[in-house]
Amino acid sequence: MATLVVKIGTSSLSDAATGDLRLATLGGLAETLTRLRRKGERVLLVSSGAVGIGCARLGLKERPASVAGKQAAAAVGQGLLMSIYDRFFGALGQPVAQVLLTRQDLMDRTRYLNARETLGELLRLGTIPIVNENDTVATEELRFGDNDALSALVAGLIEADWLILLTDVAGLYSANPRLDPAAHLLPEISEISESLLLSARGKSTWGSGGMASKLEAARIAAMAGVTTVITEGSTPQNIVRILAGEAVGTRFRLSGPRGRASLRKRWIGHGLVPTGTLQLDAGAVEAVRSGGKSLLPAGIVAIDGNFEAGALVRLTDTGGHEFARGLVNYSSSELAKIRGHNSQQIAAILDQQGPPKTAVHRDNLIVWS
């Protein structure tokens, strides 16, 4: 029995020019997911489209620029979206459930665990949960904004085997296929390099994430041991072929941790939003990345951001490449005083009693490349 999270983007749900819903796609999706559910697979759908469909209903020709405008459009579109899903899935006797999440829900550990329990119960009850960001209440600073990252976090939360991202192109291309006619489909990706990220800039008219955010989603999913595939939304029947092992779209074979990173570590890495950055020297990078060691203040070269002890920070090498995240044991102002110093010196600088602390303890670190 496999667990899969299928994410469908605005570009696949509605026609960019007319705003009309793509009913054949929605119907095919309902048929395919219902069939998989009947075979015993656990299926969860992450659906975008609230803003786009809300705009179409309101007669707006483009996405509102203001936050309030987008949030109002989402409030119009979300109910419409669910009523359509309920009619399509309901016609096949398949119950669905609406789940709206915000970034804060996944940042707060109790709410994160609660969301996991509820989703688990909905799957046990035989429903197909349909998840979207709770756009109407999400605040700008802490929005997912697009559903690619949300779907990857949800896939990790329910320990899915697959994350299938349905979009309006056949997969990831060597360049944006809408701009470069010579672009070719990349069937398999084993590493997300900087140049790959550069080639993935750009998005469809109504989509909000674009290809780059799908690459980031694949990376988050890999940390949780989930395999990501990007494929065309107009043929949702392809999901069955993907599960059968056929090469369809772009499949990501990224190296994650050995086995799945623990739920707590995944929450540290992706549920929380980092508030600062620590740049490390080569020795510290090696110790944390390959040696599985805690980070000591001696290995910190530079500190960026203002944060308190307990905050989540990014760890980068001197070239700025982020390779880990973790919860710090000192505030940014303390770290500024003790960076580069050894443990004996730190006790004197901070006038502290007792054994010196690590900057980030290995139990509070998640390392990804």
Ligand SMILES: Nc1ncnc2c1ncn2[C@@H]1O[C@H](COP(=O)(O)OP(=O)(O)O)[C@@H](O)[C@H]1O
């Ligand atoms: N390298 C690339 N390969 C494929 N598509 C790309 C690439 N770079 C940019 N894109 C754009 O990404 C779009 C899909 O992302 P997005 O608009 O966010 O869709 P969705 O609504 O499905 O999330 C494509 O329509 C294409 O214009």
Ligand SMILES: N[C@@H](CCC(=O)OP(=O)(O)O)C(=O)O
């Ligand atoms: N929560 C938003 C998702 C925004 C969006 O357009 O995302 P996507 O089409 O997946 O790039 C909505 O429902 O409109």
